[in-house]
Amino acid sequence: MTGTTTTPPRHRLEAAVLTAEQNDELTAVEPGTRMGEVLRRYWYPVAFAREMAEFPVKRVELLGEFFALWRSPSGRYGIIPEPCPHRKASMAYGVVEGEGLRCPYHGWKFDTEGACVDQPAEKDNTNFQGRVRATAGRVEELGGLVWAYVGPGPAPLLPRFDVYVMDGFRDIGWADVPCNYVQIMENAVDPHHVEHLHGRYFEFIGAHEGFTAPASFGKKHQRIGFDAFEYGIIKRRILSGASEDNDDWKVGHPLVFPYNMRVGGGGIHQMQIRVPINRTTTRFMLYTVHAPEGYEPLEQPTIPDYEIPVFDDQGRHVVNYVEGQDIMAWATQGPIADRTTEHLGRSDIGVSMLRKMFKQQMAAVENGEDPLGTVREPHERIDLPCEKDKFHAGGAQFALDFCDMGSTRFSPVLDTIRKVHLSAAEQVGKDKAAGRESFTPVGGIGTATLEPGTDAQVDSGLVPR
Secondary structure: OEEEEOOOOHHHHHHOOOOOHHHHHOOOOOOOOOOHHHOOOEEEEEEHHHHHHHHHHHEEEOOOOEEEEOOOOOOOEEEEEOOOOOOOOHHHHHHHHHHHHHHOOOOOOOOOOOOOEEEHHOOOOOHHHOOOOOOOEEEEEEOOEEEOOOOOOOOOOOOHHHHOOOEEEEEEEEEEEEEOOHHHHHOOOOOOHHHHHOOOOOOOHHHHHHHOOOOHHOEEEEEEEEEEEEEEEEEEEEOOOOOOOOHHHHHHHHEEEEEEEEEEEEEEEEEEEEEEEEEEEEEEEEEEEEOOOOOOOOOOOOOOEOOOOOOOOOOOEEEEEEEEEHHHHHHHOOOOOOOOOOOOOOHHHHHHHHHHHHHHHHHHHHHOOOOOOOOOOOOEEEEOOOOOOHHHOOOHHHHHHHHHHHHHHHOHHHHHHHHHHHHHHHHHHHHOOOOOOOOOOOOOOOEOOOOHHHHHOOOOOOOOO
């Protein structure tokens, strides 16, 4: 999918305010709803691989439903709805045997395809067993995460986006945020919030808590632009002191429809994941790969995961780090933002574009089509366009600010991550002094690069050219 957007006239922006019925439709995640059916056409991370190695069964909530996820001794995964088809006891307390999961209540056993393969008390009722099935999803492991697809068949392929397969040092931060995922995704196409929420507001908090906020976050936006592409929307910006030649505009970074955002800079590659757990809870995940120019690979047998704080001991939002500020802005809109009383301005062009995209994908699924970004072609890797020189702040400095002022400050491997960036910067300096080129590892297993067409680039017209 390709396309462009321009700043709509004021009356069109006012008309974009949703009715209560439209807002309800947009924010639904449950089966049988228009948006819920779109969401069920995608794969979601539902567990950490290390969790399933520690204990092989887990109760999973996804898209307003509960499932039993299991891992067999051979490493094969399965997922079925939590209620046993027999008498509805929880399969999340089941017994993993061979490649299947046995109900703890009466011992009925189901394989990874959902077939009932054993009914201990029904041995003489041979026709009965064949008539019983659980609705099985598909499960795969990728990048230290366990991914599930719980929609209709045939299942699409799990997209091997660059962040999950590239070389580098990894960690995964996460938090459960008490709000609908759509208001988080709308933030992903709202460039202007950076200079205020992460700039001016950050400076205000720093002045009261005794730290200095990153100066690059407060740079004023001169122009913003958005391009539709085959995986979602590319977001672009020109900040004060920059031009169209800077990465923030020339490359930008993508909202990956319907629940991701790819960001980067300073040798940091990150996928921000927003899993709709239910209508009013979103699992926010920060899957980060540190691979700066000059990086010397480190062994990493397991990928550490860590919870980032949402509230302090007094129940107030923790806002002295970047993602905590975002969480505050998302959650304080309410469990489901009331879009019937908002006032959209010219700077909200990206939000309007995203809402239109959601509506288009609802119609596509109802017409029997695959929604945006569905992957059915086998591939080794999908490279997403993403700026490297974020906010034209300088690589190493941006990375250190990222470590000190973002969610990475809570990582159990923070010291190692800082050393990765400092030693890489030192190596680059040595290489340049010796007239050598450093190497930036971003993987080496074949690529399927997907970039937006240059003919789709437009800007919002906020500032004259």
